[in-house]
Amino acid sequence: MRVLFLGLDNAGKTTILKKLNNENISDISPTLGFNIKTLIRDGYTLNIWDVGGQRTLRPYWRNYFESTDAVVWVVDSSDRMRMEDCQNELKGLLKEERLAGATLLIFANKQDLEGSMTLEEIRDALDLKSIVSHRWIVHPCSAYTGKGLDDGMNWLVKEVAGRLYWNGLQSAETTQNDNTLHESPEVEVITP
Numbered sequence: 242m243r244v245l246f247l248g249l250d251n252a253g254k255t256t257i258l259k260k261l262n263n264e265n266i267s268d269i270s271p272t273l274g275f276n277i278k279t280l281i282r283d284g285y286t287l288n289i290w291d292v293g294g295q296r297t298l299r300p301y302w303r304n305y306f307e308s309t310d311a312v313v314w315v316v317d318s319s320d321r322m323r324m325e326d327c328q329n330e331l332k333g334l335l336k337e338e339r340l341a342g343a344t345l346l347i348f349a350n351k352q353d354l355e356g357s358m359t360l361e362e363i364r365d366a367l368d369l370k371s372i373v374s375h376r377w378i379v380h381p382c383s384a385y386t387g388k389g390l391d392d393g394m395n396w397l398v399k400e401v402a403g404r405l406y407w408n409g410l411q412s413a414e415t416t417q418n419d420n421t422l423h424e425s426p427e428v429e430v431i432t433p
């Protein structure tokens with residue numbers, strides 16, 4: 242599975258990935274290019290691209306879109322000042338044609354910080370309810386404590402695995418019997 246970690250700079254993308262990989266999270270510097278990490282979850286290999294989110298680096302995000310199965314959008318829940326910026330970047334991202342089939346996990350990170358926005362506040366501030374183009378979920382978490390990370394990632398892997406499974410079935414059947422499958426109602430249901 243090819244997974245893209247995106248979000249504004251300082252959201253905690255790199256810290257989350259290190260935590261998921263049981264690495265030391267005490268010494269992390271801003272990501273200027275990108276990191277690649279491979280995680281194994283539920284028997285699937287996740288190739289994760291962690292791309293720098295500074296304003297000057299955002300135009301380069303598009304270089305990573307091809308063949309992406311899932312986007313993990315990481316939000317700094319304590320950064321109230323930049324929620325609008327965050328919403329605009331996310332909405333722009335979801336318009337990208339090459340990400341049309343990708344599953345979206347939004348991590349409301351830094352929940353350990355006092356005064357951080359709640360799940361409901363994040364949902365409103367980012368206008369998540371308006372997202373109908375993608376399968377999505379918003380999940381509270383803390384990269385520091387690790388709380389919520391596994392739940393979010395498990396949902397993501399299940400979602401993507403389900404889609405890959407049905408697509409695999411579809412292409413296998415297509416090779417056997419090309420004409421009938423396109424009319425099949427199952428195919429209608431799984432096409433996003």
Ligand SMILES: Nc1nc2c(ncn2[C@@H]2O[C@H](COP(=O)(O)OP(=O)(O)O)[C@@H](O)[C@H]2O)c(=O)[nH]1
Pocket residue numbers: 248249250251252253254255256257269270271272294315350351352353354382383384385386
């Ligand atoms: N309190 C708190 N700080 C966090 C958390 N996750 C990341 N940070 C801090 O936020 C800053 C940015 O983290 P980083 O992983 O570099 O963000 P990135 O730019 O999205 O990759 C660092 O100082 C981290 O230590 C979290 O869950 N809680």
Ligand SMILES: [Mg+2]
Pocket residue numbers: 254255256270271272291292293
């Ligand atoms: Mg980083």
